[in-house]
Amino acid sequence: MSNIPSDLKYAKTHEWVRVSGDAATVGITDHAQHELTDIVFVELPAVGRKVKVGEACAVVESVKTASDIYSPVSGEIIEVNPTAVNNPALVNTEPHTGGWFYKIKLGNAAELNALLSPDDYRKQIGG
Amino acid sequence: MLKRTTLYSAHQQLAAKLIDFGGWEMPVQYTSITDEHLAVRNAAGIFDISHMGEVTVSGAGAEGFLNSVLTNDIGKLAAGQGQYTLMCHPGGGAIDDLYAYQLSEGVYFLIINASRIEADIAWLQAQAAKFSGELKLTDASHQYAAIAVQGPRVKEFINAVIPGASISAKRVAAVTDLKKNEIGGFKYEKGALLVARTGYTGEDGFEIVGSDESILQVWNNVLKLGQSFGLKPAGLGARDTLRTEVCYPLYGHELNENTTPIEAGLGFFVSLDKGDFSGRSVLAQQKANGMKRKLAAFKMTDKSAPPRPHYPIWANGVAVGEVVSGTQSPSLNLGIGMGYVPPEFAKPDTKIEIEIRGNRFAAVVVPKPIFRK
Numbered sequence: 001m002s003n004i005p006s007d008l009k010y011a012k013t014h015e016w017v018r019v020s021g022d023a024a025t026v027g028i029t030d031h032a033q034h035e036l037t038d039i040v041f042v043e044l045p046a047v048g049r050k051v052k053v054g055e056a057c058a059v060v061e062s063v064k065t066a067s068d069i070y071s072p073v074s075g076e077i078i079e080v081n082p083t084a085v086n087n088p089a090l091v092n093t094e095p096h097t098g099g100w101f102y103k104i105k106l107g108n109a110a111e112l113n114a115l116l117s118p119d120d121y122r123k124q125i126g127g
Numbered sequence: 128m129l130k131r132t133t134l135y136s137a138h139q140q141l142a143a144k145l146i147d148f149g150g151w152e153m154p155v156q157y158t159s160i161t162d163e164h165l166a167v168r169n170a171a172g173i174f175d176i177s178h179m180g181e182v183t184v185s186g187a188g189a190e191g192f193l194n195s196v197l198t199n200d201i202g203k204l205a206a207g208q209g210q211y212t213l214m215c216h217p218g219g220g221a222i223d224d225l226y227a228y229q230l231s232e233g234v235y236f237l238i239i240n241a242s243r244i245e246a247d248i249a250w251l252q253a254q255a256a257k258f259s260g261e262l263k264l265t266d267a268s269h270q271y272a273a274i275a276v277q278g279p280r281v282k283e284f285i286n287a288v289i290p291g292a293s294i295s296a297k298r299v300a301a302v303t304d305l306k307k308n309e310i311g312g313f314k315y316e317k318g319a320l321l322v323a324r325t326g327y328t329g330e331d332g333f334e335i336v337g338s339d340e341s342i343l344q345v346w347n348n349v350l351k352l353g354q355s356f357g358l359k360p361a362g363l364g365a366r367d368t369l370r371t372e373v374c375y376p377l378y379g380h381e382l383n384e385n386t387t388p389i390e391a392g393l394g395f396f397v398s399l400d401k402g403d404f405s406g407r408s409v410l411a412q413q414k415a416n417g418m419k420r421k422l423a424a425f426k427m428t429d430k431s432a433p434p435r436p437h438y439p440i441w442a443n444g445v446a447v448g449e450v451v452s453g454t455q456s457p458s459l460n461l462g463i464g465m466g467y468v469p470p471e472f473a474k475p476d477t478k479i480e481i482e483i484r485g486n487r488f489a490a491v492v493v494p495k496p497i498f499r500k
Contacts, residue, residue, distance in 0.1 A: 037159045040455040041432040061432050063160040063455050064364050
């Protein structure tokens with residue numbers, strides 16, 4: 001059964017968002033890492049890049065496949081996590097904490113309302 | 128509706144992640160591809176290969192017929208021996224790669240790729256219809272299930288799983304007395320088994336063929352007796368990373384109907400001297416005069432995402448070829464693969480680049496196999 005922290009919001013495409021003021025941290029959920037297993041490569045967007053909600057902005061590769069990561073919110077990338085890049089297995093072991101992907105300055109806070117609550121995400125993944 | 132092997136419920140019980148593999152519902156992994164891969168390299172793994180096809184060929188004309196459709200020389204085989212071989216159409220392109228065994232005088236057993244069963248049978252039957260010798264050819268794929276048990280520790284427990292001496296084909300006192308490529312028939316409670324010392328992983332191991340009931344029984348016994356030796360069930364994901372590391376071809380990737388065994392670097396399994404066979408003239412011409420494209424194995428030298436099938440290969444700033452197999456190697460912890468390039472770029476130590484999502488990353492051509500112990 002997936003771990004779904006209660007302080008996060010979720011996208012249907014299995015990204016999570018941790019809001020902090022006018023910025024947010026983004027990563028992939030425990031469910032997503034469990035589906036992928038064996039993450040061997042993480043490609044993150046460049047700092048300074050502006051992304052739109054739903055835009056493919058990162059790539060996670062497992063042994064078997066490459067998966068696009070879609071930004072759950074619009075904004076400007078202000079920081080990326082070098083540890084996720086240098087130690088991709090951390091995304092499997094700490095998907096909601098050490099394995100975070102990027103921090104983004106929110107372009108449109110109203111988008112947060114369209115994200116799923118922990119309960120709604122749990123329903124979606126059937127967990 | 129996907130086809131299921133007799134081991135489907137076993138995969139469900141082990142909570143395997145199941146995928147559609149060529150119309151079959153098969154386990155891609157049970158726990159993790161990396162764990163299963165490393166279990167095979169360091170201890171042991173068991174694979175369900177029941178989806179593969181089997182063909183029996185017998186009669187006084189069997190040897191002559193098989194030598195007319197297969198590239199390797201089946202005349203080299205004695206009873207209880209097998210060989211890797213290929214079947215080509217007259218243009219030299221591969222219809223399939225397979226193993227051919229002589230079980231006894233005039234009795235042969237072929238193990239063919241699951242994805243090619245229909246194509247192989249159609250081809251063989253069409254050729255058999257033109258053959259004027261005593262020949263009986265049967266598609267036996269529905270009759271058999273099969274498993275592969277692979278890894279350095281398999282020999283420590285396999286005799287306890289399948290005890291006793293063989294009763295047919297290669298006569299040995301125990302399963303572990305079979306040499307590489309030998310095949311023996313063994314009695315088993317729920318039905319006799321054919322056991323061959325062959326595999327697709329680069330490790331020591333056995334491929335075991337039998338009825339649905341007997342293979343299910345062997346599967347359960349291997350899991351029980353192999354566990355303390357570190358045996359794990361392994362899926363198609365690990366099967367692919369294992370065979371890529373040792374550069375074994377996978378039909379549909381390194382081989383297809385437009386690719387010859389010579390281009391794929393399999394000339395060792397093409398016996399031009401044995402007499403005529405389908406595709407011989409083209410293969411002889413390629414061996415003598417060279418070919419336009421050649422299979423090269425490579426390792427990434429830049430830190431990068433893993434190479435994947437269809438990624439372009441560049442050399443000297445020009446796109447020259449395409450990756451056919453690629454993955455992150457669990458044993459080496461870097462990207463590896465194989466691809467077709469013009470022959471001048473296929474020499475080991477040649478610097479190439481792999482294009483990944485629009486950017487190029489450095490790689491180097493290496494001799495095969497990419498991984499060796």
